[in-house]
Amino acid sequence: MQRNSTMNMYKFLFSLLFTYGCWGQRIHHQSIASQGANVKVGSSIIVAQSVGQSSVIGTYKNGNLIIGQGYIQSIGLAKNSSSAIRPVSMVQYPNPVLDLANFQFSSSIGTIANLYLFDSRGRLVYSKEVELTQNNFTIDLSIVSEGVYFAKIETSHYTFSTKIIKSK
Numbered sequence: 001m002q003r004n005s006t007m008n009m010y011k012f013l014f015s016l017l018f019t020y021g022c023w024g025q026r027i028h029h030q031s032i033a034s035q036g037a038n039v040k041v042g043s044s045i046i047v048a049q050s051v052g053q054s055s056v057i058g059t060y061k062n063g064n065l066i067i068g069q070g071y072i073q074s075i076g077l078a079k080n081s082s083s084a085i086r087p088v089s090m091v092q093y094p095n096p097v098l099d100l101a102n103f104q105f106s107s108s109i110g111t112i113a114n115l116y117l118f119d120s121r122g123r124l125v126y127s128k129e130v131e132l133t134q135n136n137f138t139i140d141l142s143i144v145s146e147g148v149y150f151a152k153i154e155t156s157h158y159t160f161s162t163k164i165i166k167s168k
Helices: 002-030
Strands: 035-041 045-051 057-062 065-069 090-093 100-105 112-119 124-131 136-140 147-154 158-166
Touching: 090 158, 100 147, 124 136
Parallel strands: none
Antiparallel strands: 035 045, 057 065, 057 158, 090 100, 100 136, 112 124, 112 147, 147 158
């Protein structure tokens, strides 16, 4: 009789843990939402921040001014020492990538950029200095295996990041 009640207790604990695990996953996925805020700094600068967006993230740097877009922003006040800030967006295509990945910028970010490619564990797997021609460049990713990668493109004033899916 003792063995039967012990077995029932184990079954109850297992079902309780299993149910709690499934419920926790459901709540976890429901809690992901797009959230954010806009802060007006000075008379003409609006700093926007968001969590949960599925777009390219980028940062503009100029002297003491650093303005980022996307995901978590640090708390602080941006001070503008330059007269004009040009927002620049980046598009990476195609995604998923077979071999060649194209990066196109909405306006000039310079002529030379550094590309860093990280695997899903955060390890640097590829880096290259690239020349931008007409605000874009192409890289050959045939040397990396199939998987998910994160690209970081840096110039003297800009930093961009995006996720790349490499397929066969």
